Amino acid sequence: MRAVRLEGFQGPSSLRLRDLEDPQPAPDQVLVAVRAAGVCYHDLMASYGHFPRTRIPVTMGHEIAGEILAAGSGVTHLAPGDRVASVQGAGCGACRFCRRGREPLCRQGVGFFGEGIDGGFADLVALPARGFSRLPASILYEAGAILACAIGTAWHALKAKARVASGETVVITGAGGGVGIHAVQLAKAAGAQVVAVTGSPQKEGAIRAAGADHVVVARGGDFSPQVREVSGQQGVQVALEIVGAETFPWTLRCLEPGGRLVFVGNVTGKPVELKPAVVILKDLEISGATNTTRQELEEVIALVAEGRVRPQVAAAFPLEQLPEALERLQRDRPLGRLVVRPNGGVLARAA
Ligand SMILES: [Zn+2]
Ligand SMILES: [Zn+2]
Numbered sequence: 001m002r003a004v005r006l007e008g009f010q011g012p013s014s015l016r017l018r019d020l021e022d023p024q025p026a027p028d029q030v031l032v033a034v035r036a037a038g039v040c041y042h043d044l045m046a047s048y049g050h051f052p053r054t055r056i057p058v059t060m061g062h063e064i065a066g067e068i069l070a071a072g073s074g075v076t077h078l079a080p081g082d083r084v085a086s087v088q089g090a091g092c093g094a095c096r097f098c099r100r101g102r103e104p105l106c107r108q109g110v111g112f113f114g115e116g117i118d119g120g121f122a123d124l125v126a127l128p129a130r131g132f133s134r135l136p137a138s139i140l141y142e143a144g145a146i147l148a149c150a151i152g153t154a155w156h157a158l159k160a161k162a163r164v165a166s167g168e169t170v171v172i173t174g175a176g177g178g179v180g181i182h183a184v185q186l187a188k189a190a191g192a193q194v195v196a197v198t199g200s201p202q203k204e205g206a207i208r209a210a211g212a213d214h215v216v217v218a219r220g221g222d223f224s225p226q227v228r229e230v231s232g233q234q235g236v237q238v239a240l241e242i243v244g245a246e247t248f249p250w251t252l253r254c255l256e257p258g259g260r261l262v263f264v265g266n267v268t269g270k271p272v273e274l275k276p277a278v279v280i281l282k283d284l285e286i287s288g289a290t291n292t293t294r295q296e297l298e299e300v301i302a303l304v305a306e307g308r309v310r311p312q313v314a315a316a317f318p319l320e321q322l323p324e325a326l327e328r329l330q331r332d333r334p335l336g337r338l339v340v341r342p343n344g345g346v347l348a349r350a351a
Helices: 041-047 147-161 180-189 201-209 224-230 248-254 276-281 294-305 319-332 344-350
Strands: 002-006 015-019 029-039 064-071 083-086 124-128 132-134 169-172 193-198 214-217 236-241 255-263 285-288 313-318 337-341
Touching (some): 002 319, 015 319, 083 294, 147 294, 180 236, 193 201, 193 224, 224 248, 236 248
Parallel strands (some): 193 214, 236 255, 255 285
Antiparallel strands (some): 029 124, 029 337, 083 132
16 A cells, blocks of 8 residues: 655655555454545655654554445454544543543553554555544535534534533634634634634635634734624624634633633644733633543534534645645645545545
8 A cells, every 4th residue: 555654754755655564453453545645744744753643654644534444353343345534543442531431631542643653645544443423425525624623622612611602702723724714614603703713815705605704814913803893892702712822822812801712723833921920810720731532522413414514625735745835834824724545545445
């Protein structure tokens, strides 16, 4: 099978297309013919060595959609022929986090796909079945490949962490990115008013079309006066910080007393300055949102199947063009998410 391997930490130029032995599923694993895999900003950062757990060489790719070719003897909820989509990693299934349905916090399983275990930028993957859910025929594989990290992350942040309620106002930074454009849709689906912040004036129309009530175009500098103006001066109840240090000081200023801010993105990886007095006196909640749980993936699958959220795939590349896809992500900040489509080799072999 073909796989694109990360073999160094010099960015996309460290990726190489290789021919590898076909993987074999362990008893708890499924063998999946990958039809599409999401290309995430995380992959770009990983290619520069930003994450200590990335071992090389490795096949990255932590959002996978495809078809099950074989299932290990211990797999009960999936079978060969099933169309599936993955979450970003898999827990052990037995620890206190896994037992409470918070498997992204598990430190005893295989962890994040494409980090310590090979992920989806390949024709085939063998990964724990507990990282996959069934994908209905109505959802295309390209869309299936962005349900976990692009849409599920936004869902986890809005629902589990921000607890957004109907009638509240939500400010979303990085609103034109892969997570942001879906956060806009999900917040609207939850009945919230959405103030979207973007650095790209050319994305304003698309963000509005995704459901944003207001779009604030901000390139550096304090955007909180504009957010306050459109939200009736009192500030917003919920903020999703999808950019990170670059926008955090202004995002924090958008909150009304008692507001909730959730860190979702961390584009530059830089630290932020935070005055405890602001958090104390305004009685704020500041939290972080990590990966999607299987339960949340299944909720997202239902939302997409019902047409309440439309997955935004910016472009699809052949597997071997993963380096070009990552360069495009770095250069253009495309609207929505990019995917790669492995499959050529596997389809030929199956036929
Ligand atoms: Zn991701
Ligand atoms: Zn566990």
